[in-house]
Amino acid sequence: MIKFFRKIRQKLLSENKFSKYLIYAIGEIFLVVIGILIAIQLNSVKNEREKRNEEIIHLENLLSDLRQDKTELEQIIERRISKSNSSKILESIQNIQEVNNINDYYSHVMNVVYWDAHNPSLLTFNELINSGKLSSLSNQKIKDLLLQIDYNYNELFEIRKHLYEDLWEYFYRPFADIIDYENAILAWTEPNEDLELSKEFVEIAIENKRIKNGFTLSKFNNNLLREKLSDILTKVDSTIVLIEEEINK
Incomplete structure (x- = not known):
């Protein structure tokens, strides 16, 4: 193709047809520019497709994490309610x-004192933050909700x-010195078990102001945690919906 254009140029120059050569040269430049623009456009389309594919992978991983987190949030909320009631x-x-x-x-005592904690399943979000790739998500609402969830x-x-300190x-x-934890755990996990439990511990616990204040603080803190967890769950639900819509575009 290049040889073909070169022969045309040489023929026009040899015949002293400068005006035709000039028109031809302009046309050739135009074709080259069009070719470059097409190549740039194709490359841009390819890059956009690759970026979109990468974004879809991130969104699918985020969706998997959030669905798992939703399940765990629902479970821990129920446990916080139970602890508050006890x-x-x-x-x-x-x-x-x-x-x-x-x-x-x-049983109620063990329900209160058993340490129960939920650790969020946000591995993909943390990877995006640490790698500086959160900007790869094109939907600003999704990014905003993820940042709010992390802050909450x-x-x-x-x-x-x-x-925990309380x-x-x-x-x-x-x-430490007044309760039989072995039987207390059995009373909690096996409520129908026939156990010999000390009434002395119950009497001490009822009369002990520190312990009574502990139950009050436990009720307050578990209710507060439940409210915070419910707020996070609402945001997780909203983010799941937005990600599903973004993937299905």
């Missing part, structure tokens, strides 16, 4: 005569840390 029951007991079932008392989790971790201060230390 704390409320134990906080309200004023004397041993109000305890109709010793097994139930021990950091708030939640601070509250959870405070709850457990040590108000339960683990004072319980």
Whole structure:
């Protein structure tokens, strides 16, 4: 093709047809420019397709993480509700005569003091942040929600840390010398088991102001955690919907 154009140019020059040669040269330049523009456009389309494919992979991984997180959030919310209810029951007991079932008392105690924590499944989001590739997501609403979820989790971790410190201060230390944890755990995990449980522990726990305050703080903190978790769950649900829509575009 190049030889063909060269022969045409040489023929026009040899015949002293400069005006025709000039028109031809302009036309040749035009064709070259058009070819370059087409090549640039094709390359741009290829790059956009590659970027979109990479984005889809990130979105699918995010979707998998968020669906898992949604399931775990629903479970931990139920457990926070249960712990708050147990704390409320134990906080309200004023004397041993109000305890109709010793097994139930021990079960509620273990429900309160058992450390239960949810760690979010946000591996893909963290990878995008650490690699600087969060900008690869084209949907700004998805990015905003992911950042809000991450911020809310950091708030939640601070509250959870405070709850753990309270457990040590108000339960683990004072319980160490007065509770039979082995039977207490059985009362919690095997409620129908026939156990010999100490009433002395119940009496001490009811009369101990520190322990009573611990139940009050446990109720407050678990309710606060439940609210924070529910707020995160709402954002996770919204993000899942947006990602599904973005993938199916």
